[in-house]
Amino acid sequence: MKPEGHLDAKLIVSLALLATAWASAGLAPARDTVEGALHPVDFARDYVAAHMRVHEGRGVAPVGEAGNDYAATIGAPRVVLLGGPYFIHPPPALLVILPLVPLGFGGAAIAWLVLSLLALGVLAFFLVETAGLDERRPALRVALLALVLLVWPPVLHNLSKGQWSLLLAALIAAGVRALLHGRPRTAGIFLGLAASIKVTPILLLCYLALRHRRAALAMVATLATAGCLSIAANGWEPWRAWFADAPRDVAAWQTWMANTVSLGGALGRLFAGGPFALALVPAPGVARALTVALSIALVAAASFVTLRAPPTPQIERNLLASWLSLVVVLNPLAWTHTAAIALLPLALLAWASAATIPTAALIVLTIPRETLAALAGPTPVRPLPGLVLSLHAAAVLVLFVFGLSVSAAGSKGRPGL
Secondary structure: OOOHHHHHHHHHHHHHHHHHHHHOOOOHHHHHHHHHOOOOHHHHHHHHHHHHHHHHOOOOOOOOHHHHHHHHHOOOOOOOOOOOOOOOOOOOHHHHHHHHHHHHHHHHHHHHHHHHHHHHHHHHHHHHHHOOOOOOOHHHHHHHHHHHHHOOHHHHHHHHHOOOHHHHHHHHHHHHHHHHOOOHHHHHHHHHHHHHHOOHHHHHHHHHHHHOHHHHHHHHHHHHHHHHHHHHHHOOHHHHHHHHHHHHHHHHHOOOOOOOOOHHHHHHHHHOOEOOEOOOOOOHHHHHHHHHHHHHHHHHHHHHHHHHOOOOHHHHHHHHHHHHHHHHHOOOOOOHHHHHOOHHHHHHOOOHHHHHHHHHHHHHHHOOHHHHHHHHOOOOEOHHHHHHHHHHHHHHHHHHHHHHHHHHHHHOOOOOO
């Protein structure tokens, strides 16, 4: 057993590093949130598409700058497109925004902010419970953690842009909690809802198919229901447009400085290049091929360990942590706010190796995107300095490898890394 003083020193050093990482960008993240939370530019895309559906009867989202022109007529901010599509989310996501249209853009933005803050509370509850911190005064611990997370840079990024990551993290957390508490059908429903509004949570279906068949069936049923509701509300055209537009959106934005949690973003900066990055070798095809190959390799590794691991509660937590890490890092456009989802594997792995590796990952994820951009240098970033922008992705990949390591080691009855 390590001396108590050693543990205190380790805690002090960890807190100091967290504070340093958080403060490295000054007040810029908070200032952006104050300025953007009530006029969120990313939320504008969703609202404009929903408004057009309600008032114009068009099932398909606006195309290109037509969306910005329409936004100007209803009080929504314009967004930068760089030749990419205007509406970029899966068609079922529009069903979430439609009820907010009667509020006007300002009212809808406030409602979205409130919903995001409620999702943050759900996320804080899951983190406290999962990390084993709720034995005494759980409500107080949840409230305190929610307040701390409220000023965490990825959360501030989510709130400033009106993004979906907090809602997505809350849905996934609810699904994981249901699964850990022996409610597979409920778990499948929550995870299916998450995968209906964003793509990469569909990876969890692989894990469920290998370990929890009833949850997998419930997830498939939820996905099918969401798809049918979307088609009933808006027809087939939004689906055709989304499949056609998604590659253009990735090509336009994969090298943007905020794409810090994506494996594809790192490879895109190295081999695709574009307006924001100078490639080592300008070969977009190589970037795509490497991204696909590495993604398949990571999913295959996770599947192999998942198939061989015994069904013990701790191993289930470790495996879930690895699969949740893939949900984040295999998103081709994983903006900094997506790191909010990485809090889930952090909590699931908080017990392991005295939490050294999860704590180190948390410190890296706390570094604001503004700090990473400053370290990477002027845009377009040069190849090697540009790798700094992918430090968040590296931290999540470490969580993935660590989760698989302790799962495989647990299967053999020995400690992990």
